[in-house]
Amino acid sequence: LPPRPSESVPTTSAWTAILQAPNRAIAVVAMLALFIYETGQGGIWTYMAEFGRRSGVDDQLYGDSMAVIQLVALSGSFLAIWIGDRFGSKWPIVLGVGLNVAAAVALNYSTNLAQFVILNVIWIGSYYFVVPYLLGLMARLDDLGRWAVAIDAMWWLGDAAGSPVAGMIVERSGFEVFAAFPLCTGVIGITLFMRVLRRFGSNRKASVT
Numbered sequence: 459l460p461p462r463p464s465e466s467v468p469t470t471s472a473w474t475a476i477l478q479a480p481n482r483a484i485a486v487v488a489m490l491a492l493f494i495y496e497t498g499q500g501g502i503w504t505y506m507a508e509f510g511r512r513s514g515v516d517d518q519l520y521g522d523s524m525a526v527i528q529l530v531a532l533s534g535s536f537l538a539i540w541i542g543d544r545f546g547s548k549w550p551i552v553l554g555v556g557l558n559v560a561a562a563v564a565l566n567y568s569t570n571l572a573q574f575v576i577l578n579v580i581w582i583g584s585y586y587f588v589v590p591y592l593l594g595l596m597a598r599l600d601d602l603g604r605w606a607v608a609i610d611a612m613w614w615l616g617d618a619a620g621s622p623v624a625g626m627i628v629e630r631s632g633f634e635v636f637a638a639f640p641l642c643t644g645v646i647g648i649t650l651f652m653r654v655l656r657r658f659g660s661n662r663k664a665s666v667t
Contacts, residue, residue, distance in 0.1 A: 500620020554588025
């Protein structure tokens with residue numbers, strides 16, 4: 459009889475595999491950065507329909523416009539594919555997160571359909587642009603891609619945490635204060651991402667030498 463899989467091939471749990479992955483300290487900082495950044499993104503999504511109403515967009519027009527916005531914003535992904543790694547990771551991440559955060563803040567002050575559509579295209583498009591670079595950064599931390607898989611959990615946790623935090627801010631302080639929420643999470647996130655890039659670069663130089 460052939461050996462059982464458990465007898466022929468040693469099995470490793472997903473948690474053990476992650477704990478054995480290299481660059482753990484850097485990866486933890488990167489996941490924290492993404493979690494914080496995503497809380498701001500989740501908060502904006504929570505009130506996107508409200509931003510539409512405040513911009514004079516009715517429910518039907520809101521649905522139609524968001525469908526068009528999503529399609530147009532896909533250009534952010536194609537732009538990332540076209541640029542590739544010719545500028546490295548640092549500046550695409552800074553540019554993508556910067557535009558994303560600026561548009562998120564401005565959405566709080568949108569007053570008409572044109573502003574709502576343009577800001578949404580920038581917000582979603584810049585997000586689609588920066589995501590490949592963030593995933594690529596995590597993938598480079600481990601040749602087996604274990605951190606790229608683990609970071610997906612942080613992505614969803616950040617989005618989930620953003621909704622209650624956003625609700626609490628709006629209820630207690632209004633949308634004027636809420637506008638600072640994506641700004642703060644974006645600044646903290648990009649600061650931590652830059653730290654990850656510096657530390658990863660230092661580790662790679664040390665391993666080469």
